[in-house]
Amino acid sequence: MGIQFSESSYVYIPKTITVHLGPPDSTAENVTLPFIDYIKNVASSELYPTWPEDALKANINAIVSIAPNRVFTEWYRSKGYNFDITSTTQFDQAFVPNRELFDNISQIVDETFDDYIVRGVRVEPLFAEFCDGKVSQCDGMYQWGSVDLANHGYTPIEILKYYYGEDINLVTNTPIKVAAESYPGTPLSLGDSGIPIYYAQLRLNNISTNFPAIPKIFPVDGIFSTQTESAVKSFQKIFNLPSTGVIDKGTWYKILYIHTAVRKLAESTSSGILLSERPRTGNGIIVPRVQIVQYYLNILSAYYRTIPAVEITGVLDLATNKSIIEF
Structure with missing residues (x-):
């Protein structure tokens, strides 16, 4: 089965x-x-x-x-x-x-x-x-x-x-x-929003683990914020692209290529993309499922001392797992 x-x-x-x-x-x-x-x-x-x-x-x-x-x-x-x-x-x-x-x-x-x-x-x-x-x-x-x-x-x-x-x-x-390229067709820049930006943010955060000069983006919400623009500029500088802060087609595919490399997605030992990293949408706002759980756990931790607060990362890490078990 x-x-x-x-x-x-x-x-x-x-x-x-x-x-x-x-x-x-x-x-x-x-x-x-x-x-x-x-x-x-x-x-x-x-x-x-x-x-x-x-x-x-x-x-x-x-x-x-x-x-x-x-x-x-x-x-x-x-x-x-x-x-x-x-x-x-x-x-x-x-x-x-x-x-x-x-x-x-x-x-x-x-x-x-x-x-x-x-x-x-x-x-x-x-x-x-x-x-x-x-x-x-x-x-x-x-x-x-x-x-x-x-x-x-x-x-x-x-x-x-x-x-x-x-x-x-x-x-x-x-x-x-029918297979289609993932690039959304037009450059993404400050003030834009949508699923493609969510995935760009997620990939940049994953890449920053290997390249810490790229600042983390929080929250990963599909909104092209100044944080996102800063991360894009840092990425472009590291990988010898014009440092515009705009995700054009060249930057999009360079992000995709480097992300595939750092997460080993094209290897049998891939660290992979987790189901929890998939976005959910509601009222036009993109919210990963794990982020929602982490948010509610933090509310509960204010009332139940045994439930530890967790960082809202959108990743089902050991700290979040411990908090869930405690709940």
């Missing part, structure tokens, strides 16, 4: 995906095709149709998870490329144009192409790295090892947990959407 997030449209399966037929910096051709056809091609290129069905299913779950991760993080597009993923296993996974597809693999893909792996209460599809385990080794799943596990009675989810950890789950029935 998989899990379903009530607002899973934040992550989606792209209707189509654009594949670069070579290493990122090569002059190779780009091919755009339906996502499900891409997965069938990769699975037929990476896997043997004679493998046990449970091993095939686990491997296809990993293959499916990698591609939406590239789309979600805009891994290549945030670097200025005009494609979503490459065809080379040095960087991504194998894709061979016009290759023959295996019927049993295609059938499994038809059933699972909209399921992806997540770690714990993270949001983003796990970059479920895999390798053959014989010629090459990696930090993720060994493909031939998955065959051995399946032959010993392991189910697909048990195989995945063996390699990626006990805290992983499958998100099922993910919405299918």
Whole structure:
């Protein structure tokens, strides 16, 4: 059984995906095709149709998870490329144009192409790295090892947990959407408000953990305040961008790229984006769920001395957890 997030449209399966037929910096051709056809091609290129069905299913779950991760993080597009993923296993996974597809693999893909792996209460599809385990080794799943596990009675989810950890789950029935760039289309500046600004603030705060010269923004509320402008200017200065305090397209994608790097979103060891970091909206005001809980805990702490007050960060940290337990 998989899990379903009530607002899973934040992550989606792209209707189509654009594949670069070579290493990122090569002059190779780009091919755009339906996502499900891409997965069938990769699975037929990476896997043997004679493998046990449970091993095939686990491997296809990993293959499916990698591609939406590239789309979600805009891994290549945030670097200025005009494609979503490459065809080379040095960087991504194998894709061979016009290759023959295996019927049993295609059938499994038809059933699972909209399921992806997540770690714990993270949001983003796990970059479920895999390798053959014989010629090459990696930090993720060994493909031939998955065959051995399946032959010993392991189910697909048990195989995945063996390699990626006990805290992983499958998100099922993910919405299918036409992929679009995350940049809102116009520059964001002082006085603006909205969801894109909320995400920019959240990412800048996460980046500031590694780059403390960037001041923290509080509250993270989707309103482009003077604090936000100061953080943007500091970010631009550190990363050699014009220090305007305005989030134009170049700044937006540089923030996205650095955030992906510091949170390791494109690695199997990702620290991830928590479900609690997702915004909720009410009366036009963006309020993360954890911030609301922290706010009420602080009110209660004034009346119940055993409930410790907490900093309103929007992060479900140890202090907040302790306060909840006390409540």
